[in-house]
Amino acid sequence: MTTARALAAQVNAGASAAAAVEQSLARAQGDTLNAIIRVHADHARAQAASVDARVRAGERLPLAGVPLVIKDNLLLAGAESSACSRILAGFRSPYTATAVARLESAGAVVVATANMDEFAMGSSNETSCHGPVKHPKDPTRIPGGSSGGSAAAVAAGIAPLALGTDTGGSIRQPASLCGVVGMKPSYGRVSRYGAIAFGSSLDQIGPFAADVADAALALAVMAGHDGNDSTSAQRPVDSAELPADPLAALRGARIGYVAAHEAGLAEDVRARLELAKRRLVEAGATLVPVTLPHERYAVAVYYVIATGEAASNLARFDGVRYGHRAEGAKDLGEVYARSRVEGFGPEVQRRIMLGTYVLSTGYYDAYYKKAQQVRRRICDDFAGAFAACDAILGPVSPTTAFKAGEKLSDPLQMYLSDIFTIAANLAGVPAVSVPFGADRNGLPIGLQLQAPLWADGRMFALAAGIEALGR
Amino acid sequence: MEYEAVIGLEVHCQLSTVSKMFCGATTVFGQEPNSQVDTLTLGLPGTLPVINARAVELAVRAALALGGDVREHSKFDRKHYFYPDLPKGYQISQYDQPYCVGGAVTIDLADGGQKVIKLTRIHMEEDAGKLIHQEHGAWSEVDLNRAGTPLVEIVSEPEIRSAAEAYAYLMELKRALKWVGVSDCEMQEGSLRCDANVSIRPLGQAQFGTRVEIKNLNSFRAVEAAINHEIAAQSALHRAGRYAEVVQVTKLWDPDARTTRMMRGKEMAADYRYFPDPDLPPLVITAAERERIRAAMPELPRARQERFQREFGFERAMAAELTAEAGIADYVEALVAAGAKPKLAGNWTREEALRLANESGRPLAEVAPVAAMAGLIALVDAGKVARVVAKAECAELLASGQAPEAFFTAKGMIQVQDAGQLQAWVAQVIAGEAKTVADIRAGKTAAVGRLVGATMKLSGGKADPAAVKAEVLRQLGIAG
Numbered sequence: 001m002t003t004a005r006a007l008a009a010q011v012n013a014g015a016s017a018a019a020a021v022e023q024s025l026a027r028a029q030g031d032t033l034n035a036i037i038r039v040h041a042d043h044a045r046a047q048a049a050s051v052d053a054r055v056r057a058g059e060r061l062p063l064a065g066v067p068l069v070i071k072d073n074l075l076l077a078g079a080e081s082s083a084c085s086r087i088l089a090g091f092r093s094p095y096t097a098t099a100v101a102r103l104e105s106a107g108a109v110v111v112a113t114a115n116m117d118e119f120a121m122g123s124s125n126e127t128s129c130h131g132p133v134k135h136p137k138d139p140t141r142i143p144g145g146s147s148g149g150s151a152a153a154v155a156a157g158i159a160p161l162a163l164g165t166d167t168g169g170s171i172r173q174p175a176s177l178c179g180v181v182g183m184k185p186s187y188g189r190v191s192r193y194g195a196i197a198f199g200s201s202l203d204q205i206g207p208f209a210a211d212v213a214d215a216a217l218a219l220a221v222m223a224g225h226d227g228n229d230s231t232s233a234q235r236p237v238d239s240a241e242l243p244a245d246p247l248a249a250l251r252g253a254r255i256g257y258v259a260a261h262e263a264g265l266a267e268d269v270r271a272r273l274e275l276a277k278r279r280l281v282e283a284g285a286t287l288v289p290v291t292l293p294h295e296r297y298a299v300a301v302y303y304v305i306a307t308g309e310a311a312s313n314l315a316r317f318d319g320v321r322y323g324h325r326a327e328g329a330k331d332l333g334e335v336y337a338r339s340r341v342e343g344f345g346p347e348v349q350r351r352i353m354l355g356t357y358v359l360s361t362g363y364y365d366a367y368y369k370k371a372q373q374v375r376r377r378i379c380d381d382f383a384g385a386f387a388a389c390d391a392i393l394g395p396v397s398p399t400t401a402f403k404a405g406e407k408l409s410d411p412l413q414m415y416l417s418d419i420f421t422i423a424a425n426l427a428g429v430p431a432v433s434v435p436f437g438a439d440r441n442g443l444p445i446g447l448q449l450q451a452p453l454w455a456d457g458r459m460f461a462l463a464a465g466i467e468a469l470g471r
Numbered sequence: 472m473e474y475e476a477v478i479g480l481e482v483h484c485q486l487s488t489v490s491k492m493f494c495g496a497t498t499v500f501g502q503e504p505n506s507q508v509d510t511l512t513l514g515l516p517g518t519l520p521v522i523n524a525r526a527v528e529l530a531v532r533a534a535l536a537l538g539g540d541v542r543e544h545s546k547f548d549r550k551h552y553f554y555p556d557l558p559k560g561y562q563i564s565q566y567d568q569p570y571c572v573g574g575a576v577t578i579d580l581a582d583g584g585q586k587v588i589k590l591t592r593i594h595m596e597e598d599a600g601k602l603i604h605q606e607h608g609a610w611s612e613v614d615l616n617r618a619g620t621p622l623v624e625i626v627s628e629p630e631i632r633s634a635a636e637a638y639a640y641l642m643e644l645k646r647a648l649k650w651v652g653v654s655d656c657e658m659q660e661g662s663l664r665c666d667a668n669v670s671i672r673p674l675g676q677a678q679f680g681t682r683v684e685i686k687n688l689n690s691f692r693a694v695e696a697a698i699n700h701e702i703a704a705q706s707a708l709h710r711a712g713r714y715a716e717v718v719q720v721t722k723l724w725d726p727d728a729r730t731t732r733m734m735r736g737k738e739m740a741a742d743y744r745y746f747p748d749p750d751l752p753p754l755v756i757t758a759a760e761r762e763r764i765r766a767a768m769p770e771l772p773r774a775r776q777e778r779f780q781r782e783f784g785f786e787r788a789m790a791a792e793l794t795a796e797a798g799i800a801d802y803v804e805a806l807v808a809a810g811a812k813p814k815l816a817g818n819w820t821r822e823e824a825l826r827l828a829n830e831s832g833r834p835l836a837e838v839a840p841v842a843a844m845a846g847l848i849a850l851v852d853a854g855k856v857a858r859v860v861a862k863a864e865c866a867e868l869l870a871s872g873q874a875p876e877a878f879f880t881a882k883g884m885i886q887v888q889d890a891g892q893l894q895a896w897v898a899q900v901i902a903g904e905a906k907t908v909a910d911i912r913a914g915k916t917a918a919v920g921r922l923v924g925a926t927m928k929l930s931g932g933k934a935d936p937a938a939v940k941a942e943v944l945r946q947l948g949i950a951g
Contacts, residue, residue, distance in 0.1 A: 075517045088516070095510055097517060194517040201749035229519050230751055309749055312549055315560020316514040320613070336553050359551075359744035368746055 004066040004160040004214040008107060012055060017065025021048035021109050024067030027158045028112040033134040035143070035152035037072060038113040040079055047109045054107070061107030062221055062240070067159040068108040071150050072116050073196040074100055074163055074205065083196045084128035085118045087317045087324045087343025097194025098229070099163065099205045099222040106221045111159055114149030118345045119314065120170050120198045122146050123417040126408050127347045134404075136178060137443060141401040144174030144417075147208070151178040154208045161218055162208040167199045168302050169396070169421025171206045172433035176396035176446025179435045181215045181467070182208045183460075184421075186453050187428035188233035190219070191226030197313040199306035200231075202425040212434060212467045216240050216460040223456075238457025242464050250465040251284035256389030258292055261420060266399045268439035273395055276436055276447055279469040280393070290385035290392060294377040298423040299415060301378070304358050304371035305426070311355025317343065350411065375426045382427045386452040391462050393449055395420050396433045400443035420448060430456040432463045436470035473674040474709065476702045477682075478631035478667060479591075480694075482644060483622050484654045485598065485662035486529040492597040492621035493520030493563060493751075500660050504603075504614035512619050514558030519750050526621035530570060530595050531756060531764045533623050533653040536771055537644075539574030539593055541761045547595075547751045550743045555613045556600040564624075566745040569594035570754060576627070576647070577773055578639040579787060588640050589628040598622050617661070623653075629668065629679065634698040641665065641691050643773070650772045650797045658690050665694050669701040670717075671709065680705070680717065685731060687723045697724040700731060775800050783813035793817055799825065802835045809845035812852060819848050823865045839869050846875035854935050857927075860884050887933045896934065897942045900925045911947060919943055 002010075011017045021044050028036045044067070051065050070076065073083040075093035082088035100110060117127040125133040125148025133148040135141035136155040143152040147164025151174035154162045164171040166184035175182020183206045190205045197203060207218035220240035226232045243249050257277065262270055277287055319325035319339025326338030344352065358367035385392060397417060407414040424431035430453070433446035447466060451459035490497055494511035511518040534541045548566035574590035600618035604611045625644065631637050645656040645663065656663040665688045670680035683701055688694045705717050722731040770778075772794045779790040779800070794800045802824065806816035824839035831838050847868060850856040856879050868878050879885050887893065900922055901908060910918045919940065926939045 081516070083516075091516070093515070093517070095515075095517075192517075193519050196516040197750075199749075228521060230521050231519075231749075308746060312551060312561055312744075312746070315551060315553070316516070316558060318553060318555075318560060320555050321513055321558060322515070332555070356744065359746050361742045361744070364744075364746070 001157045001160060001210060003210060004063060005217060007066050007160060008062060008064045011051065011065035011107070012060045014055070015065070017051040017055070017107070017109065018045065018048040020065045021045065021067055021111060024111045024159050027156075028069070028153075031153075031156070031158060033136060033139075033143070033152050033156060034131055035115055035133050035149040035156065036069070036112045036158065037084070037115045037130045037149070038080060040076070040110055040112060043076070043079065044109050044111045047104060051107050051109065062217060063103060063161075064107035066108045066161055067111045068103055069112050069114050069150055069153040069159045069162040070100055070110055071147050071162070071164050072113050073120055073165055073198075075194040075196070076100055076110055076113075079113070081113070081196065082129070083119045084116045084130055085317075085344065085348065086129045087340070088196075088322075089324050091323050093194070095194060097205070098191035098226045100194065102222050103161075103163075103218065108161065108221075112153070114147070114153050114162060116149055117146035117170075118348050119196070119310070120146040120165055120167055121310070121347050121351055123169070123173055123414050124402070124404070124407060125149065125174070126404065127345055129345065132404055135401045138401065138441075140403055141443070142177070142404050144177035144397070144401065146170040146174075147182070148174045150208050151175050151180055151182060154178070154180045154210060160210055160214060163205055164208055165195055165198070165203055165205050166421075166425065167202045167306060168425050169418040171208065172396050172421050172431060172446070172448060173418060175208055175433040176435075176448075177401040177444065179438070179444025179446070180208050180210060181212050181432065181434060181463075182206065182446075183215045183219060183432040184424060184430060185219055185223065186233075186430045186456055187425075188231050189223050189430070189454075189456055191229040191232045193226055193228040193232075197309075199309040199425075200313060201309060202302075202306055204425075212432070212460055212464040213242050215432070216242055216457070216464075219456060219460075233454075235454060242461050246464040246468040247283050248465075249461040250280060250469075253285045253391075253462055253465075254288050254389040255280050255285045255462070256288045256290040256385055256392040258295070258392065258394055259289055260291070260295075261394045264398055265395055266439070269395055269397070269399065269445055272437050272445045273393075273447060276393065276466060276469060280466070283465065283469060288389040290388055292378070292381040292385060292423065294374060294381050295423045297374050298378060298426055299419055301371045301374045301426060302418075302422045303354065303415060304367045305375065307351045307355030308358045308368050309355070311352045311359065314344075314348070314352055319343070347411070378423055379427045382423070382429055382450075382452070391449050391451040391455075391459055393447060393466070396446045396448040400439045400441070400445055424450050427453075429453050430459050432459060434463045434467050434470065436466065472710065474671045474702070474706045475674045476632055476698070477629045477670045477672060477679055478633075478637055478698060479629035480627045480631065480637060480640060481666045481668070482625045482641070483598075483664040484533065484625060484648055484656065486526050486533075486621040486623065487652065487654055488523055488525045488529065488621055490523060490525075491619035492523050492526050492595070494518075494619060496619065498620050500662075502616060504612070504616060507616040508618070512558065512615050514560070520563060520748070522751065522754070523621060526595065527754070527756065528764060529653045530593070530621075530623050531761060532651045532768065533625075533648055534571035534574065534593050535761075535765050535768055536647045536651040536653065537574040537576060537590060537593070537625070539571035539590060541571050541756055542568070543756060543758065544568070544753055545570040545756075546753045547748045548745045549748045550745055552741050552743060554599070555611070556602055556615075556618065558600070558615060558618060562597060562599060563748055563751070564596035565594035570756060576640055576643050578636060578643050579791060580639075581635065583787070586636065588630045588636075591626040591628050593623050593625050596622050596624060634695040634702070637667065637698055638691055638695045641694060646772045646795060651768060664689075667694060667698055667701075669698055669705070671702055671705045673709075680714075681719055683717065683719070684721045685724055686721060686734065689726065693724055693726050696729060697731065700729065769797060772797070772800075779803070779817075783807070783817060785814070785817055789817055789821065792821060798835055802841070805836070805841045806845050806848065809841055811845050811848040815848045815852060819844060823862065827866060827869065843869055843872075843875055850875055850879065854888070854938075855879070855885055857884075857886060857932060857936060859936075860932055884932060886935045887930060888935075893934060893938060893942050894946075896926050896929050897922075897939065897946055900929060901943070901946055908947065911949070916949070
């Protein structure tokens with residue numbers, strides 16, 4: 001499939017954005033994976049026409065005519081957005097998320113909305129009110145989650161770019177399982193304005209792409225301070241440019257690894273990780289063993305902080321002003337209780353209850369406050385590790401794509417799918433999943449590169465090198 | 472047994488900003504329901520709070536006006552509860568790290584003394600919306616115009632001992648907050664709201680009694696009445712040996728029935744699940760910022776009141792009245808600067824200028840221009856216009872826009888200073904009032920007033936009454 005860069009170059013040189021967008025719309029409409037839940041044909045055609053007009057008027061746009069799929073928790077003015085939850089059924093946003101708006105003003109065209117786990121809570125894309133997404137290579141398997149639809153859409157060639165959100169691995173894990181690049185930026189790099197919040201201190205919007213360079217380009221366009229998000233950083237944005245020779249960045253680079261990560265990995269995943277390390281050394285990089293002593297608490301800390309924030313963020317879905325409202329409630333208490341019980345699926349209800357519990361008087365200190373203290377230690381661990389290396393290489397997921405239904409009834413097993421990705425969210429550091437081959441069944445394996453806070457650009461340069469080593 | 476009341480007040484004060492605490496929606500009072508709202512006010516998904524710098528500045532002004540310690544570091548927390556007036560399901564407030572700690576309000580006591588009521592803390596928060604019940608049918612309606620309006624909550628220590636002290640505290644608080652431009656402090660419009668915590672204890676007992684919280688106090692008089700009502704109720708129970716029936720509850724004041732009714736008991740106390748709002752970075756108010764705001768503050772009302780007492784020799788009540796608002800105090804000082812003796816400036820402001828301003832609803836300096844008022848005071852002070860005449864003509868003079876001397880000259884009201892003319896008028900009156908003169912000589916000295924009055928009448932108001940009296944006494948050979 002054509003990369004976003006190549007497509008934009010063609011459109012900037014006079015090729016038709018409308019034609020590129022029609023192709024993408026057709027693929028989205030023909031989606032057999034349930035990756036796409038909504039096609040925005042009218043919007044996409046109007047936007048493509050506007051791109052063509054701008055190019056004719058002499059503008060050169062970094063993403064001219066590039067079809068874009070957005071996760072269902074990202075708002076697009078006039079379109080429905082529901083985070084794949086019944087509670088937001090029929091909700092149409094009056095405004096567009098900053099990240100989406102920035103991509104569109106750079107020439108990208110939103111063609112469709114992707115399926116996801118309800119409110120981004122899940123690691124298999126099976127909690128969606130629109131049903132599960134099928135893995136592009138094996139329909140009996142899951143694509144990962146929560147941004148499973150976005151990952152599958154890029155893997156299936158529906159669009160060269162997709163957006164996801166990553167709270168504990170929700171971009172990197174499905175990217176790894178589907179064999180595409182998925183990146184979680186430094187916390188504060190991309191505005192969260194217009195993303196339906198899950199865990200506010202963890203959430204970041206990030207790109208899915210077929211290669212690292214496209215992901216770097218998309219991030220460069222979306223990144224930067226937004227007056228509508230007080231947590232978005234005022235720092236300058238890294239250039240999207242990567243070295244012409246991807247291996248050049250690896251020479252002399254210090255690549256950290258955590259020995260403890262190798263325990264519990266599926267055999268083929270471990271083998272690919274070992275291969276990557278060998279090839280890195282051959283390419284001139286130095287391998288540096290590092291430790292993240294508190295990382296083993298990351299899952300526990302995460303399920304306190306993320307659920308606490310989620311219970312708070314989801315309090316606004318009460319059936320009073322928009323979204324689903326239960327019929328026939330007798331009083332206000334019933335409006336709330338029944339609307340929410342009918343509107344939220346079981347996983348979301350489980351997390352709201354967990355989060356409500358950890359924030360309760362008498363439990364706050366033991367759970368939420370303690371979790372924040374451990375989170376601080378995890379941040380310190382990363383700072384210590386990055387004193388000795390430029391980036392940390394490791395697994396994204398312990399396994400390749402698992403079977404649909406395999407972990408759905410066992411929340412703890414499902415939560416452990418994110419064991420390697422959660423720490424980056426807790427520490428706020430950038431992390432990317434880069435395809436690095438496949439297992440014996442041909443299922444993709446991704447490797448994770450984590451970098452210091454704000455080293456998003458440097459991380460992309462190293463990731464492009466690893467991508468080249470994996471080919 | 473004698474009882475002592477222990478009262479603490481929580482005052483919510485709306486900051487006079489154009490837009491809301493965390494978004495750009497406007498805060499105009501009295502508009503169509505749900506016209507002062509935007510996506511954040513409505514709690515739409517994906518919206519994020521952005522702090523209003525003007526609200527922080529006004530909050531700091533409030534803190535400095537009340538002598539509080541403005542903290543360099545504070546944070547915002549989410550306070551959760553489900554109610555239709557709260558679109559996000561939580562209110563953004565400051566829980567355990569308020570931006571201001573301490574402070575004090577000095578009140579004047581009836582016995583002439585003063586009392587300092589210390590403040591526990593002041594914190595910033597956003598207001599909730601409003602429910603309107605059954606106005607258009609058997610349902611309730613939600614108006615979110617007020618939702619998100621910036622507030623400061625000012626919490627006093629439990630150092631207030633009577634309803635009268637509570638009233639004085641609120642008056643003093645309102646004076647200070649209006650003075651520095653923080654708030655309109657209009658209880659009727661809800662820009663000032665007060666909850667009272669009231670308990671009693673036998674006089675001399677150190678331990679606090681059980682406290683009852685009273686809400687829905689929508690005027691200063693309501694605060695006073697509700698506190699008195701609660702003190703009486705708790706004291707009666709104590710006297711009857713039923714003090715155990717006083718339990719920690721929240722009550723609502725019913726202003727029509729002048730009584731309280733139960734709102735919720737302790738067992739219904741909500742768990743607000745406070746936690747730091749992850750959407751907002753910690754609030755930093757640097758020392759430089761705080762001092763910049765302090766430097767722009769006017770002299771505070773209490774300091775000005777005390778200066779008026781000290782420098783102008785005003786009685787406390789007069790000094791308080793003339794520093795009720797910054798505009799009044801400025802006016803008095805402008806009169807003094809224009810040459811009026813301070814006491815005269817104070818009295819004329821109090822008795823005439825303020826009355827005219829209140830009657831017309833226009834500003835002091837507009838309804839009683841400083842130059843004209845100072846000129847009038849000077850004429851009276853120099854004995855050129857009788858005080859009683861000046862007061863009677865004051866409104867007309869000020870409305871006319873004429874120079875005071877020209878005005879009174881034209882009306883023939885400039886007092887005659889000619890001693891010979893005065894002697895002639897007095898002599899003429901004495902000659903015609905033989906009976907009155909006889910009364911005076913018989914010891915009815917009060918009758919002198921009748922002669923003075925008659926002379927004033929004869930002079931057509933042009934004589935100076937004091938000079939007339941002296942001349943009458945002189946001609947009758949009575950020592951003055």
